[in-house]
Amino acid sequence: MTDALTRLKQHPAALWVGFALIAAALAMLPFIVGMQGQTWVRVVNNALLYVMLALGLNIVVGFAGLLDLGYIAFYAVGAYSYALLASPHFGLHLPFWIILPIGFLVACVFGVLLGAPVLKLRGDYLAIVTLGFGEIIRIFINNLNEPINITNGPQGITLIDPIRIGSLSFSGTNELAGLDFTSPVKYYYLLLALVLVIIFINVRLQDSRIGRAWEAIREDEIAAQAMGINLRNMKLLAFAMGASFGGVAGGMFSAIQGFISPESFGIFESIIVLSMVVLGGMGNIPGVILGAVLLSTFPEALRYMAPLQKATFGREIIDPEAARLLIFGLAMILIMLFRPAGLLPSEVRKRELATERAP
Amino acid sequence: MDIFLQQIVNGVTLGSIYALVALGYTMVYGIIGLINFAHGEVVMIGALTAFSVITGLLGADTGLPVGLVVAIGLVAAIAVCSVLAFSIEKVAYRPLRRASRLAPLITAIGMSIVLQNVAMMIWGRNYLRFPELFGTERYVVGGASITSLQIAIVLLAAGVMALLLVMVHKTRLGTAMRATAQNPEVAGLMGININTAISVAFVVGAALAAVAGLMVMTYYEVAYYHMGFILGLKAFTAAVLGGIGNLAGAMLGGLLLGVIEALGAGYIGDLTFGVLGSHYQDVFAFFVLITVLIFRPSGLLGERVGDRA
Numbered sequence: 001m002t003d004a005l006t007r008l009k010q011h012p013a014a015l016w017v018g019f020a021l022i023a024a025a026l027a028m029l030p031f032i033v034g035m036q037g038q039t040w041v042r043v044v045n046n047a048l049l050y051v052m053l054a055l056g057l058n059i060v061v062g063f064a065g066l067l068d069l070g071y072i073a074f075y076a077v078g079a080y081s082y083a084l085l086a087s088p089h090f091g092l093h094l095p096f097w098i099i100l101p102i103g104f105l106v107a108c109v110f111g112v113l114l115g116a117p118v119l120k121l122r123g124d125y126l127a128i129v130t131l132g133f134g135e136i137i138r139i140f141i142n143n144l145n146e147p148i149n150i151t152n153g154p155q156g157i158t159l160i161d162p163i164r165i166g167s168l169s170f171s172g173t174n175e176l177a178g179l180d181f182t183s184p185v186k187y188y189y190l191l192l193a194l195v196l197v198i199i200f201i202n203v204r205l206q207d208s209r210i211g212r213a214w215e216a217i218r219e220d221e222i223a224a225q226a227m228g229i230n231l232r233n234m235k236l237l238a239f240a241m242g243a244s245f246g247g248v249a250g251g252m253f254s255a256i257q258g259f260i261s262p263e264s265f266g267i268f269e270s271i272i273v274l275s276m277v278v279l280g281g282m283g284n285i286p287g288v289i290l291g292a293v294l295l296s297t298f299p300e301a302l303r304y305m306a307p308l309q310k311a312t313f314g315r316e317i318i319d320p321e322a323a324r325l326l327i328f329g330l331a332m333i334l335i336m337l338f339r340p341a342g343l344l345p346s347e348v349r350k351r352e353l354a355t356e357r358a359p
Numbered sequence: 360m361d362i363f364l365q366q367i368v369n370g371v372t373l374g375s376i377y378a379l380v381a382l383g384y385t386m387v388y389g390i391i392g393l394i395n396f397a398h399g400e401v402v403m404i405g406a407l408t409a410f411s412v413i414t415g416l417l418g419a420d421t422g423l424p425v426g427l428v429v430a431i432g433l434v435a436a437i438a439v440c441s442v443l444a445f446s447i448e449k450v451a452y453r454p455l456r457r458a459s460r461l462a463p464l465i466t467a468i469g470m471s472i473v474l475q476n477v478a479m480m481i482w483g484r485n486y487l488r489f490p491e492l493f494g495t496e497r498y499v500v501g502g503a504s505i506t507s508l509q510i511a512i513v514l515l516a517a518g519v520m521a522l523l524l525v526m527v528h529k530t531r532l533g534t535a536m537r538a539t540a541q542n543p544e545v546a547g548l549m550g551i552n553i554n555t556a557i558s559v560a561f562v563v564g565a566a567l568a569a570v571a572g573l574m575v576m577t578y579y580e581v582a583y584y585h586m587g588f589i590l591g592l593k594a595f596t597a598a599v600l601g602g603i604g605n606l607a608g609a610m611l612g613g614l615l616l617g618v619i620e621a622l623g624a625g626y627i628g629d630l631t632f633g634v635l636g637s638h639y640q641d642v643f644a645f646f647v648l649i650t651v652l653i654f655r656p657s658g659l660l661g662e663r664v665g666d667r668a
Binding site for chain 1: 393394448454455458459460461462463464465466468470471472475476477480537588591595596635636638639641642644645646648649652653656
């Protein structure tokens with residue numbers, strides 16, 4: 001894989017042709033899968049949302065080595081920020097360009113709020129505190145409908161505005177050059193653009209001073225500190241960056257669904273995003289993207305299992321919903337046992353996980 | 360005053376259940392330094408096994424006395440949980456004992472998901488109502504009412520914990536476990552079979568979890584496939600509160616957490632002038648956890664903070 005890349009880099013023309021092919025494929029994707037029905041475009045959009053989440057979590061877990069099990073809280077914060085500012089619930093209908101930065105900032109603040117008290121904790125303690133933090137956020141969202149109705153409690157918020165840029169609304173269908181741009185197709189392009197921006201930021205971050213500082217912290221905190229890295233700032237930055245990408249993804253989720261409730265932000269969502277990062281390869285951007293795409297489209301394939309089972313056995317033996325989580329769990333165990341660095345491991349991780357822990 | 364006393368009674372009952380589960384976490388953490396995320400699920404499997412055995416025997420009209428049926432259910436639950444925990448350790452944790460710390464933690468989370476979903480396939484998604492088996496007597500002490508069930512739970516928990524302490528401090532096996540917890544390499548050099556000691560810690564923890572599972576189910580008269588998760592999290596909080604790795608700490612932490620939760624749920628309305636209600640009960644455990652970890656990561660009775668915190 002890496003060899004192929006280095007060889008490619010020696011032939012810039014081949015590299016550009018490769019990029020052009022990928023770009024063309026991505027541009028045509030919604031129309032190709034759209035031929036099977038708009039549901040499939042929604043599946044692709046869902047996968048893109050998970051790619052955003054997984055890349056955000058990868059900053060915290062993969063780059064900085066801080067195991068965060070409450071990541072979905074930031075997704076929830078972003079989603080609710082959007083929903084509250086663009087729905088009849090408060091009667092506010094702010095435009096997308098204002099809400100997106102607000103969601104980004106609010107999630108960022110929550111990231112720092114979580115990060116600040118847990119700076120001194122490491123490894124498994126950190127995991128459990130972040131898990132508790134995620135649950136606290138969910139419990140509050142679930143219960144903040146009285147005495148003042150802020151989140152509308154378990155009923156959630158409905159009729160959230162679709163995104164509107166200028167005169168272009170993302171809800172209806174537009175026709176352009178003989179092609180039908182349906183609502184999911186338009187969201188696909190918006191999501192793709194956001195994902196590309198996030199990938200770009202991630203790649204640049206990884207090779208920057210900050211990225212190297214995170215890597216140093218992940219490898220050895222004390223040595224990193226001795227080298228003059230400001231642990232507090234760097235860790236807070238990791239939490240804030242990770243959280244803000246989660247927040248943006250949450251805002252998009254709100255807009256696309258038009259309805260959100262606390263149910264979408266349970267602990268298992270956090271774990272699913274974590275298993276995407278782990279499966280793909282912690283700290284490796286292409287790996288994380290692969291993990292997110294695989295695990296988010298896989299349950300759709302499982303949906304075909306139900307009729308298949310009925311046809312073969314006469315009844316449904318395995319409930320697809322249960323099977324979905326079961327397979328996530330099994331994947332986490334098997335990956336850790338047999339391929340601990342993930343499907344596409346990062347070079348550093350591979351080295352790190354191969355060496356035995358000092359007694 | 361009577362509300363205060365009543366919440367203390369409820370808190371101690373719940374707390375002794377937390378303590379039993381917390382012991383399982385603390386033993387495993389003390390020996391191999393792993394948060395066994397799947398432990399809450401072991402409690403759930405114990406409860407559901409006991410549910411199936413007890414309701415099955417009662418439904419089959421065997422004519423056995425109720426007490427014996429419950430005892431059989433308990434033994435069955437203990438057996439199933441012990442085998443389960445033994446296999447979990449062997450399959451998911453042992454191969455990773457020398458891997459990075461993150462690896463076994465992630466398999467533990469994976470194991471927890473697998474167990475929940477397997478339980479959901481076996482027992483279904485619904486809440487299973489556990490029948491009230493014993494006629495409960497109510498005693499009124501100083502304005503608080505205590506049921507015979509609560510007394511039974513606290514006494515049984517105390518008995519089991521006493522047994523555990525005797526085992527850990529008076530037997531050869533217990534000495535081996537303590538030695539392994541202190542330093543596995545040196546313990547191995549002294550002729551202790553570390554693998555056995557670790558397996559025993561898992562199995563004993565699972566047996567306690569099975570007892571706790573039966574208690575929770577009888578107390579709330581309900582069992583369901585995801586009952587173990589929050590319970591496990593709270594029990595872990597209790598273990599951290601008392602000082603993880605410390606048996607007495609887990610017991611103290613469990614009781615304290617139960618009481619804090621009960622008092623918190625009882626008084627939160629008054630404290631916040633009606634803004635927050637008792638449905639915030641679950642938040643307390645997490646606030647306690649975060650506060651303890653920030654201000655006293657070694658817990659109330661823990662000695663070493665070290666690099667692990």
